[in-house]
Amino acid sequence: MTYEGKDLxxxxxxxxxxxxxxxxxxxxxxxxxxxNAYLLKTAVNAxxxxxxxxxxxxxxxxxxxxxxxxxLGMDPKFLNRGVNEGFSGGxxxxxxxxxxxMLEPKLAILDETDxxxxxxxxxxxxxxxxxxxxxxxAIVLVxxxxxxxxxxxxxxxxxxxxxxxxxxxxxxxxxxxxxxGYDWVREAASA
Amino acid sequence: MATESENIxxxxxxxxxxxxxxxxxxxxxxxxxxxGVVRAISARKNEPEFMLEWRLQAYRQWLTMREPxxxxxxxxxxxxxxxxxxxxxxxxxxxxxSLDEVDPxxxxxxxxxxxxxxxxxxxxxxxxxxxxxxxxxATTFKEKLSEAGVIFCSFSEAVIExxxxxxxxxxxxxxxxxxxxxxxxxxxxxxxxxxYIPKGVRCPMELSTYFRINAxxxxxxxxxxxxxxxxxxxxxxxxxxxxxxxENQLHAAVVELVALKDAxxxxxxxxxxxxxxxxxxxxxxxxxxxxxxxxxANSKISWTQVETGSAITWKYPSCLxxxxxxxxxxxxxxVTNNLQQADTGxxxxxxxxxxxxxxxxxxxxxxxxxxxxxxxxxIMPQAEGARNHTQCDSLLIGKECGAxxxxxxxxxxxxxxxxxxxxxxxxxxxxxxxxxxxxISEEDAVNMIVxxxxxxxxxxxxxEFAVEAQALLNVSLEGAVG
Numbered sequence: 001m002t003y004e005g006k007d008l009x010x011x012x013x014x015x016x017x018x019x020x021x022x023x024x025x026x027x028x029x030x031x032x033x034x035x036n037a038y039l040l041k042t043a044v045n046a047x048x049x050x051x052x053x054x055x056x057x058x059x060x061x062x063x064x065x066x067x068x069x070x071x072l073g074m075d076p077k078f079l080n081r082g083v084n085e086g087f088s089g090g091x092x093x094x095x096x097x098x099x100x101x102m103l104e105p106k107l108a109i110l111d112e113t114d115x116x117x118x119x120x121x122x123x124x125x126x127x128x129x130x131x132x133x134x135x136x137x138a139i140v141l142v143x144x145x146x147x148x149x150x151x152x153x154x155x156x157x158x159x160x161x162x163x164x165x166x167x168x169x170x171x172x173x174x175x176x177x178x179x180x181g182y183d184w185v186r187e188a189a190s191a
Numbered sequence: 192m193a194t195e196s197e198n199i200x201x202x203x204x205x206x207x208x209x210x211x212x213x214x215x216x217x218x219x220x221x222x223x224x225x226x227g228v229v230r231a232i233s234a235r236k237n238e239p240e241f242m243l244e245w246r247l248q249a250y251r252q253w254l255t256m257r258e259p260x261x262x263x264x265x266x267x268x269x270x271x272x273x274x275x276x277x278x279x280x281x282x283x284x285x286x287x288x289s290l291d292e293v294d295p296x297x298x299x300x301x302x303x304x305x306x307x308x309x310x311x312x313x314x315x316x317x318x319x320x321x322x323x324x325x326x327x328x329a330t331t332f333k334e335k336l337s338e339a340g341v342i343f344c345s346f347s348e349a350v351i352e353x354x355x356x357x358x359x360x361x362x363x364x365x366x367x368x369x370x371x372x373x374x375x376x377x378x379x380x381x382x383x384x385x386x387y388i389p390k391g392v393r394c395p396m397e398l399s400t401y402f403r404i405n406a407x408x409x410x411x412x413x414x415x416x417x418x419x420x421x422x423x424x425x426x427x428x429x430x431x432x433x434x435x436x437x438e439n440q441l442h443a444a445v446v447e448l449v450a451l452k453d454a455x456x457x458x459x460x461x462x463x464x465x466x467x468x469x470x471x472x473x474x475x476x477x478x479x480x481x482x483x484x485x486x487x488a489n490s491k492i493s494w495t496q497v498e499t500g501s502a503i504t505w506k507y508p509s510c511l512x513x514x515x516x517x518x519x520x521x522x523x524x525x526v527t528n529n530l531q532q533a534d535t536g537x538x539x540x541x542x543x544x545x546x547x548x549x550x551x552x553x554x555x556x557x558x559x560x561x562x563x564x565x566x567x568x569x570i571m572p573q574a575e576g577a578r579n580h581t582q583c584d585s586l587l588i589g590k591e592c593g594a595x596x597x598x599x600x601x602x603x604x605x606x607x608x609x610x611x612x613x614x615x616x617x618x619x620x621x622x623x624x625x626x627x628x629x630x631i632s633e634e635d636a637v638n639m640i641v642x643x644x645x646x647x648x649x650x651x652x653x654x655e656f657a658v659e660a661q662a663l664l665n666v667s668l669e670g671a672v673g
Contacts, residue, residue: 017630025628029621033643042639043629050630082643099629 003107017043018050022105024096026112031083036095039083040065040102047103068101072128090121097128108132109140114148126151146178159185220277226250229378232277236347239354249367249377256371262534263563263595264503266476274441276379276412339395341425342387346414349385356387360418364447364484364511372443372478372505380414380445388423388454397653399428413444419454421487426457426653440465442501444479452487452514457495459652461660464500466531474502474531481508485517485546493520494537495651497660502531507565509538512546512574519548522648524660526641527560527592536566536597541577541607550581553645556592563595570607577604583613586644588637616644 001008008016017023031039044064045055056064062079069076074094084092093113100108110129114122129152133139141152149157149171157173158165159182166189167173177185220231229250233243258269336343342353349357367377388394419425442464448456458481467474477500483492494508504527510519521537539548548568556562562585570577585594598611618640626636642649652660 013624013627014630014632017628023628025625029619029625031622031625031640031643033646034639035643038643039626039629039631039639042631042635043626046630046632046635103629 014046017103018047020106022100022103022108024093024100024108024110024113026115028084028087028092028096030085030087032085034083035079036081036083036098037061037065037079040079040099043099044102065102069098071131072098072101073124074098088121089116090118090124093117093121093125094128097125097132101128101132105137107138107140109142111142112144113141114143114145122148123151146174149174161186161189164189219275222275223272224250224274224276224379228276232379232381235277236350238347238350241354241358242350245361245367246378246380249374250379252368253371253374253378256368256374258371259505262505263561263565263597264505264532264534266503266532269441269476271375277381335395339392340389341392341394342385343398344385346380346383346385346416349416353385353387356418357385357416360416360447360449362447364449364482365445365480370480373445373480376412376414376443376445376480380412383414383444384417384427385415386417386425386427388419388425390420391422392420393423394425397426397428399430411440411442411444413442413446415444415446416449417447417456417458418449419451419456419490421451422453423451424455426459428459428461428653430461430463440474441476442478444481446479446481446508448483448492450483450485450487450490450492450514450517453489454487455491455493456483457493457653458483458508460494460496460498461652462496462498462500465502466500466527466529467502470530475500477501477504477506479504479506481506482511483509483519484511485514485519485543486511487517488514488543489516490514491518491520493518493522493651495520495522495648496524497645497648497652498523498525498533498535501533504531504533504535506533506535507537509540510548511540511542512548512577513542514546515543516545517543518546520651521548521550521552522651523551524553524555524645524648525562526555526557527562528557528588529560530558531560532562533560534563534565536564538567539569539579541568541570541574541579543574545576546574547578548580550579550583551647552581552583553648554583554585554594555588555641555644556585556594557588559591561593561595563597565597565599567599567601568609568611569599569601570604570609572603574604575606577607577609579607579609581609581611582647583611584644585613585615586641587615587617 003019003021006019011019041056041058041061044061048055065079066076069078072094078095078098081087084095087095096110096113113125117125126148129139129141141148141154143149154171154174157169157171159167159173159177167185220228226247229246230243233246342349344352362377365373368374386398417425417427446458448458450456462477464475464477465473481494483494485492492510496508498504498506504525508521510521512519519539521539523535523537525533525535527533536552537550539550541548550566552564552566554562554564564583564585566581566583568579568581581598583596583598585596587594594615596613598613600609600611602609618637622640623633623636626639627633631639649660
């Protein structure tokens with residue numbers, strides 16, 4: 001599994017992250033007592049160090065974090081809370097988006113970011129994803145449902161079955177799936 | 192998950208960085224203990240008669256006592272006759288008047304420990320009474336303190352210069368025969384610190400002492416006495432590191448604090464003594480008696496400790512809350528790994544009316560270490576309206592360590608309000624993976640999680656010491672952000 005000439009399976013998770021790959025978790029874990037700002041600052045600096053850049057200090061970091069949070073419409077108080085500690089499902093997912101915004105990955109994989117979200121949280125997360133879309137960043141959204149795609153319009157849709165991409169298309173494929181289910185794709189693939 | 196736990200293991204198995212021995216000839220007494228040794232110690236210090244008599248009585252009482260065996264720790268029996276009870280740097284005869292006169296080797300030792308004494312003293316405004324082996328060799332900022340009327344000197348000096356204060360307060364909190372190790376300390380104590388804050392004085396600086404055990408096979412018996420007179424305030428910092436050694440070293444210190452009416456004492460410790468190698472060989476035995484007496488109304492004593500070292504720790508900084516409305520606090524982080532054993536906690540004895548106490552204990556166990564929290568909250572019948580809150584959390588790293596909690600509560604007054612909360616948790620593979628997926632190394636992730644766990648206690652440390660604690664648990668600038 002190569003990415004930009006490197007075999008990803010040879011790399012440790014932290015090395016993959018520093019190479020610019022971001023994984024948004026379906027169930028972000030709670031880390032009590034560790035504040036969000038501290039985790040983010042450590043992560044940002046680990047990446048900067050890897051890129052041969054100087055570390056940001058506390059003031060630069062806070063400035064950067066506040067900008068990103070303003071852009072995502074997030075309350076700056078988020079920074080002072082324990083990582084995902086006592087967060088609602090929606091807050092956890094938005095926190096993932098904030099981390100993605102801070103780390104500016106080249107490739108982001110968001111694993112069922114829409115699961116367990118009510119409609120307002122879903123919209124907020126979708127807006128966050130949209131605001132981070134740009135031509136230098138690939139975002140892979142893993143989802144079972146169309147509803148996230150009502151807010152984030154995909155450029156491509158791939159259907160993954162048993163480790164293989166069995167069908168590819170544009171956003172209309174997702175709508176078709178929503179309408180017809182997955183069985184026909186599987187049947188077509190095995191035929 | 193096999194590799195995961197191996198990685199964690201290698202992280203907690205880093206070798207002790209402060210293990211080295213400074214090559215200074217020491218003038219020690221031969222091993223063994225009898226009345227002659229007690230007399231010899233007293234004579235070397237030119238002590239007045241009352242002090243010798245006090246030591247001899249303690250020695251005779253000690254002979255009738257037995258080693259305590261109730262603690263949740265296991266170690267081979269100590270041969271008290273194999274220990275040398277006095278060691279002093281050779282230069283003791285002509286003690287240095289300033290840092291320039293201090294043995295450069297000694298200064299080098301402090302440098303290796305990251306404690307550049309002169310810089311630290313000057314930049315941080317901290318008066319340092321450095322204990323090297325058993326005799327104080329450098330005392331700074333004395334003049335500034337004496338302007339405020341504060342007495343801060345070595346215990347030996349206090350015995351000579353302020354015998355009336357020593358006689359009045361020594362043993363008034365921890366009596367000679369309080370326990371086996373307190374009695375031993377009372378008989379053979381080598382040196383330590385003495386602090387007296389006069390009425391209404393707020394000590395103008397943090398007082399700090401660095402301890403260091405440095406002579407082979409020599410027990411070190413520190414004696415510290417801090418008296419805060421009415422309405423005074425003092426913050427005292429104690430820190431320790433020790434060189435790598437093959438034999439077990441016994442340390443049995445006694446610390447007594449006295450807070451009179453409206454006085455406040457804050458006592459903070461960062462302890463990093465040699466914990467022994469991976470097989471538990473060679474570490475320090477740390478059997479300490481620390482007790483504070485809130486003797487006057489509205490007085491307050493606060494203990495904060497960060498314990499990372501020693502092969503065996505047996506330590507319960509306690510508060511006697513005698514004055515009305517007096518307050519006792521205990522904030523503790525104890526880290527044990529490899530074969531380290533710790534039985535630590537506190538005692539809060541509520542005697543006065545409306546007394547209150549807070550206990551926050553954070554225990555971290557890794558490797559094959561065993562750690563016990565042992566805490567006593569006693570509300571006496573006359574302690575109307577007493578309150579206590581205890582929070583006791585354990586964090587386990589790996590599968591072979593253990594955490595044990597022994598909370599004792601003796602409530603003899605129905606108006607008391609006593610709360611106890613306890614949790615046990617593990618650093619999960621999910622937490623580590625989460626951090627690593629954000630580009631943070633596993634080592635940093637472990638440090639971060641441990642630091643988060645300890646946060647409530649670190650917040651209680653004075654700034655100067657928070658730095659030490661952070662270095663010890665290798666954490667970064669959490670407080671600087673947010």
